[in-house]
Amino acid sequence: MAQRARFCMACGAPLAAVREEGQVRRRCRRCGWTFYDNPVPAVLGIAERGQRVLLARRAAPPHRGTWDLPGGFLEAGETPERALVRELREELGVRATAGRFLGFFTETYGPGGMPILAAVYRVRLAGEPRAMSDVSEVRWFPRRRLPLGEIAFPAMRRALAAYGRGALRLP
Numbered sequence: 257m258a259q260r261a262r263f264c265m266a267c268g269a270p271l272a273a274v275r276e277e278g279q280v281r282r283r284c285r286r287c288g289w290t291f292y293d294n295p296v297p298a299v300l301g302i303a304e305r306g307q308r309v310l311l312a313r314r315a316a317p318p319h320r321g322t323w324d325l326p327g328g329f330l331e332a333g334e335t336p337e338r339a340l341v342r343e344l345r346e347e348l349g350v351r352a353t354a355g356r357f358l359g360f361f362t363e364t365y366g367p368g369g370m371p372i373l374a375a376v377y378r379v380r381l382a383g384e385p386r387a388m389s390d391v392s393e394v395r396w397f398p399r400r401r402l403p404l405g406e407i408a409f410p411a412m413r414r415a416l417a418a419y420g421r422g423a424l425r426l427p
């Protein structure tokens with residue numbers, strides 16, 4: 257971990273590895289600032305229509321061209337539900353309502369392996385989704401025939417495999 261942070265965000269000096277509370281962290285020798293590498297919260301939506309579920313093809317790195325659940329990262333001050341409504345309006349051009357919370361999973365994101373904590377909700381969509389920001393295509397997949405080989409994020413692939421079997425167990 258923590259290869260992503262080499263310099264202090266407060267003063268710009270190089271960071272050094274220190275062991276603390278069983279974790280390796282990176283700390284500035286000059287001013288003491290510590291890179292904790294805390295997970296970034298994200299939110300994802302499962303929209304169903306009959307026995308089908310909506311996936312969105314990623315239009316941007318990382319993993320451009322693979323299928324993904326719609327959603328994204330929280331902005332400062334947002335609740336997960338509000339972030340989900342905003343992200344689905346941006347990505348799918350529809351008004352969404354966050355439904356039941358299904359669970360969390362942890363994942364890493366991007367070349368540096370940024371840790372993320374993803375919250376998954378059922379969502380209801382008011383209207384027909386279409387590919388917009390960061391999405392090149394949207395498609396309703398039969399729940400039992402999800403394109404698992406084209407889902408790049410390992411924890412999401414495991415979660416969707418379980419969902420396809422009718423048992424959503426989020427790792």
Ligand SMILES: [Zn+2]
Nearest residue numbers: 264267284287
């Ligand atoms: Zn510093």
